[in-house]
Amino acid sequence: MEVVRALFNCPIEITSGYRNPEVNAVVGGVPDSDHALGHAADFHVDGFDDLSAAKKIRDSQLKFDQLIYEKNRCVDVSFHPRMRQQVLRQPGGPGSPIYKNLEG
Numbered sequence: 710m711e712v713v714r715a716l717f718n719c720p721i722e723i724t725s726g727y728r729n730p731e732v733n734a735v736v737g738g739v740p741d742s743d744h745a746l747g748h749a750a751d752f753h754v755d756g757f758d759d760l761s762a763a764k765k766i767r768d769s770q771l772k773f774d775q776l777i778y779e780k781n782r783c784v785d786v787s788f789h790p791r792m793r794q795q796v797l798r799q800p801g802g803p804g805s806p807i808y809k810n811l812e813g
């Protein structure tokens with residue numbers, strides 16, 4: 710996550726990182742969650758709303774696998790070695806459908 714902190718050059722608050730499979734299930738994570746592999750983190754950036762933070766990461770040179778704007782929850786970034794540069798949004802909040810891109 711240091712690459713994310715360095716991009717913003719200000720503190721980030723990580724709200725969830727590695728989750729073992731049991732914890733991941735309890736918090737509603739999908740079974741194949743990158744959190745259970747230690748590749749993903751949920752976070753907020755000081756001074757940015759989550760959508761603005763997600764856009765700044767998307768528009769940067771940062772390499773990632775998935776970037777998800779989870780409305781009313783967090784920004785989620787995964788550094789799974791697949792590194793697909795996939796950008797997604799979950800506008801309905803936790804547990805709701807996930808769509809491609811940040812806008813729409």
Ligand SMILES: [Zn+2]
Binds near residue numbers: 725749750785786
């Ligand atoms: Zn997450």
